[in-house]
Amino acid sequence: MTGLVFKDLWGRKRRMAGSLVAVFLGVTFLTGTLVLGDTLASSIDGYFSGAYGKSDVSVRNATKVSDSPWGARGQIDASVLAKVRGVDGVANAEPVIQGSGQLLAKDGTTIASRGPRTAGNWLNDPKLNPYRLAEGRAPRAPDEVVINKMFADEGELKVGDRTAVLTPERVPVTVVGISKFGDEDAFGETSFTAFSLEGAQRYVAKSPGRISSVAIRAAGGVSQDELAARVRPVLPAGTEAVTNRAQVDEGMTAVQDGFLKTFRIVLGAFGGVALFVAAFSIHNTFAITMAQRTRESALLRALGAGRRQIVAFAGIEALVIGGAATLAGLAGGFGFAALLRLLFTAFRIGIAMEGLTVSATTLLVAVPAGLLVTLVAALGPALRASRVRPLAALREVAAEPSRPSDTRLVVGGVLAAVAAGTVVLGASGGQVAMAAAGAVLCLVAMVVLGPAVARPAAAVTGAPAARLRGVPGVLARGNATRSPRRTAGAATALMIGVGVVTLLTVFVGSLRASLEDGVAGSFDGPLVVDGGGNETGGFAPRLVDEAARLPQVGGVAGLGTGNMRVGGRVATVSVGDPSALRRVLDLDVSQGSLAGPGTFAVSKKTAGDRGWHAGTRVGLTFADGASQQVTVGAVYDRTDLTGDYLVPWTIWDAHTEQPLVTRAFVDLKPGAPVASARAALTALAKPYGAPEVETRDAFVTAQTSDMNGFIAVVYGMLALAIIIALLGIANTLSLSVHERTRELGLLRAVGATRAQIRSMIRWESLIVALFGTAGGLGLGVFLGWGLGAALGNPFAAPPVQLGVIALAGAVAGALAAIRPARRPAGGAILASIAAP
Structure with missing residues (x-):
């Protein structure tokens, strides 16, 4: 049996190469991300070991x-x-x-x-x-x-x-x-x-x-x-x-x-996405090849092979491919980790990662993952092949069913309804965990319903090609709708990659919109003196006092940050003069008042969680070990600028030798020109390290600037998942073209030109890619809305970025067809007709 497996693999090198590449890229991605996490942990450990x-x-x-x-x-x-x-x-x-x-x-x-x-x-x-x-x-x-x-x-x-x-x-x-x-x-x-x-x-x-x-x-x-x-x-x-x-x-x-746990989870999630996408490419490859080998499987059954032997044949083949690709992926993972290290260093994550570190856990995760993904992806097609009756060896049989089963429709429909309902409930109730669970169910429902949706979706997507490109367009549309399971398998991999990219794009857009709305609702002044978000950065409070004396300034309030225990819990607090802040910020106070300079205030959410209200006595413990009882003087709703706790300077200054203001919010007198006030503030701030004097819009942009580097890294990493998906489309097309060799030869015999054959295959690839891209966009927008709403963020889908994603999906689909379209168009007509 093993010898037959190796003979079969060697005789079908093209098919083997497609599967090998898919597994190799998936394991490379996973190994690279895990090694990067190990390297970062080792580097941080080295820093701490030398810190004292x-x-x-x-x-x-x-x-x-x-x-x-x-x-x-x-x-x-x-x-x-x-x-x-x-x-x-x-x-x-x-x-x-x-x-x-x-x-x-x-x-x-x-x-x-x-x-x-x-x-x-x-x-x-x-x-x-x-x-x-x-x-x-x-x-x-x-x-x-x-x-x-x-x-x-x-x-x-x-x-x-x-x-x-x-x-x-x-x-x-x-x-x-x-x-x-x-x-x-x-x-x-x-x-x-x-x-x-x-x-x-x-x-x-x-x-x-x-x-x-x-x-x-x-x-x-x-x-x-x-x-x-x-x-x-x-x-x-x-x-x-x-x-x-x-x-x-x-x-x-x-x-x-804290940081490292989140970092590993994010990297592991990207690796999981890559392997998940690779699994679809592998499954599709095995599904097509098993369907093409129906007569071969039936002939083996006729010669006495049992169903278990047929499954074992496919299982051994999957393990051979998975093992070879996993070993290569481990080697590739080190190179990928080195590239990731350079990428993260370029974006200055704060730790110089020298060399690469590999833990035993990384190997224990990556090796079984590569083998299991390959084996599981091949299991379904192998089981179907084992059910082929021996009599099928004597006659032509259909490669695969042309329509999805009723069971798939019912199960997929129920899953889709439950998944959508879970996301909606999580979004409306502010339950992030529920919305995330619904997102996972949506992926499962998408996989189950894919073949059921593929035929009508391909028909709609391919309608313009059929109308505008003549016979090649009609044939391409027919090919895409003829094998819905195959079309869905190829498109689903791309759908997942595009869906994750779209999800992150919408989520970050919503986060930015939330911050913009929060700042716009809390502060309507024109200028902010921004000392940055560094925990030990900022400027002396004297700058705020000097700014208040400028002739253009109508009101100014400084805000700092610090750490203390509030009610026994470690907390990061904002520090400011509440009476000054209420003149330049609208915190939407629902209980009490910020009128007193010594007012201690908390957010409405924190007050609700801890059972506090205006008048409640709360204990504060400071870094110097001193403790103090204070009274909650106000409860406010808008936390975008102040966070959950607002401690007055009069309390904070007694327990610190280095009070720092991180930002000052400036309101101008009626009629005062903004440009003049900004120039005066800039000159005033120069001796204090020249903190940036920004307009309100520039301040909001600065608060989200750190996201740009993170998103660029995320997009770069997710690009590999999309590349794997496109290789899957190309591999599916290559195998299906090989399957249709006789059909393509007959088309050439009745007058189809080589250009028409190439056009038909390119349009088929484009239809599959557009189906996957459109599905991924829709899924990503829906899940981005759900997760953003669960966190209380407004829905804000950036149209330009989504348009770029859609265009990239279409272009990628056309590129994926270049190689598959070249071979059949150049083949000899008689040899193609004579093919089995």
């Missing part, structure tokens, strides 16, 4: 107010340092100061960074310091700094240059050294400006008696756990000693449960 130098134990504030691995903790008393140095087993201990510090470029502007913009003190012990000097020397005077190489290059700074650091006050400094993080130019994209200890105390900690933490190096023979146990008894309340290993694990856990 070769310290063994750190003493820090025990209060946790952020789930971010880079979330800053509050300061501790500097007297802890002397106590720690007196502990037996401590070889050395140094104070660590770290906080916000925005390095300015040579032109006086803030150096853009996706990572934190930090400043602190240079550690003199090279074993405790994760950075090393690459040029220059360590800082000695309070106004001397060492900067990391990445930001020295981006800011066009070198040793000896004068610049400034915003802490948030402007601090003039001299660059005396340039550092590297190990062999890297920076810790991810973190900007770190190192002062001397005196300079960091003065400008970052704002006090000589406060530090961020203590880095400790153990004496020889003392383990990290043992040293931490010795240090703990001398620590005051509110501080803790943690080992280096625990800090690394803590950071990696936060990343694994």
Whole structure:
């Protein structure tokens, strides 16, 4: 049996090549995405392992107010340092100061960074310091700094240059050294400006008696756990000693449960889509070849082969193809991962991924997936082939049924109704999980109903070709409708790829529309001073006070962000003056009032979830460990600009040494020209790192700019799924053309020209592609609406992008027919007629 399989495969190389390519591309995609996830995890682990130098134990504030691995903790008393140095087993201990510090470029502007913009003190012990000097020397005077190489290059700074650091006050400094993080130019994209200890105390900690933490190096023979146990008894309340290993694990856990988990899910989903699309191409290939080999299967049955042997024959063939393509796909996956790494690095995701890392999990997922997808895709056609009666070997039999069964129609119709209803219910009830479940059911219903819809859809899609292209158009339309199962199989693969692209396009369009509506509803002023979305970025509150005194300005309110525990839960909050904000923003207050400068406010959704209302007492815990009870003074509905919590500056400033405003909303006096006000604000903002002074429309665009890079990467990755689908169409056409060799020869004999034969095949491919593209567009728009509505976003389908997708589908369909159309048009007429 095995020998017969290999003989059959070798005798049909063209068919084998089509299946091999489909599986190869699918496994390549899946392996590449999994390897990229492994590489990113390994890179992040390497960064965390080096983040604390070769310290063994750190003493820090025990209060946790952020789930971010880079979330800053509050300061501790500097007297802890002397106590720690007196502990037996401590070889050395140094104070660590770290906080916000925005390095300015040579032109006086803030150096853009996706990572934190930090400043602190240079550690003199090279074993405790994760950075090393690459040029220059360590800082000695309070106004001397060492900067990391990445930001020295981006800011066009070198040793000896004068610049400034915003802490948030402007601090003039001299660059005396340039550092590297190990062999890297920076810790991810973190900007770190190192002062001397005196300079960091003065400008970052704002006090000589406060530090961020203590880095400790153990004496020889003392383990990290043992040293931490010795240090703990001398620590005051509110501080803790943690080992280096625990800090690394803590950071990696936060990343694994947050960003990396999402990253892996997204990449895995793309890999799954590619394999799913490949499965249709494989299934279609096996369905056609099994149908073409009906007499061969029947002859084997007549010679004594059982049904199990027929199925085993196809199964072995599928495993051989799947195994060879999977092995090749694993090799291709490494190359694809390298390309993805370059792509993500180009879009600056914040981590430099050097080399490629492969985990055992990746191999345990990719190898079985490639084999199982091939085997499952071939199972249906194999079972159908095994049912062929031996008598069929003696006569001609139909290659496949010309119409779908009643069972398929009923089951598909029920599934479609349930799926659509689930999506609608999820959208109307704000249930994202329900809408997502409905989306999955829609895919299943689409697969089941595909053959039932293919005939009428192909007839409608092919009508213009039949009307405008004469005989070739009529024949192309007839070929597409004659084998609905085959047409559906080829079109469904493309439908899925186009559907996912359309879904993302509509979803992002709806998200942008939601943000635009939210900003338009909350803020109708003309200008925004935007300090960016960096968690340690922004500008000093003094800029807001100075802006309020400009003659053109009628009202201005600054807004910052921070982390604290609200009602016992870690939360990111907005910080501002509620009474000033209510004059420039409409937050749609439903309870209480924002009139008081010390008003604590929460969103309507949060109040409902936690059972709060105006007048409820809520506990706040700050990074410095202090706690305070506040009263909910207002409940508001519009959260696009402020989020779920609004904390007044009067409360926040008491617990931070570095208050930062990330954006200021500006309203003008009646008749004040916008251009004049913008110019005045731009000049005013220059000493503060020149934050962008934007119109409201430009501000909205800036908020969605990060989506553009992500969407470009997504489209690039999904393009492979569409390529697999188009290869499936081309393979289906090639096999069906081979099946119709005699028919095409007869057409040539009765007067059809080679150009007409090529035209017929091209139009058939175009009809299939248009069917798949139209179905994918419709499905993607519906699911994009459902998921967007479930999240509360308005429906906004961008017509230009959808038009480009439709055009791309049509062009791709024409390209897919180039090779299949070439061979039959050039064949000899008599040889074609004589073909079996």
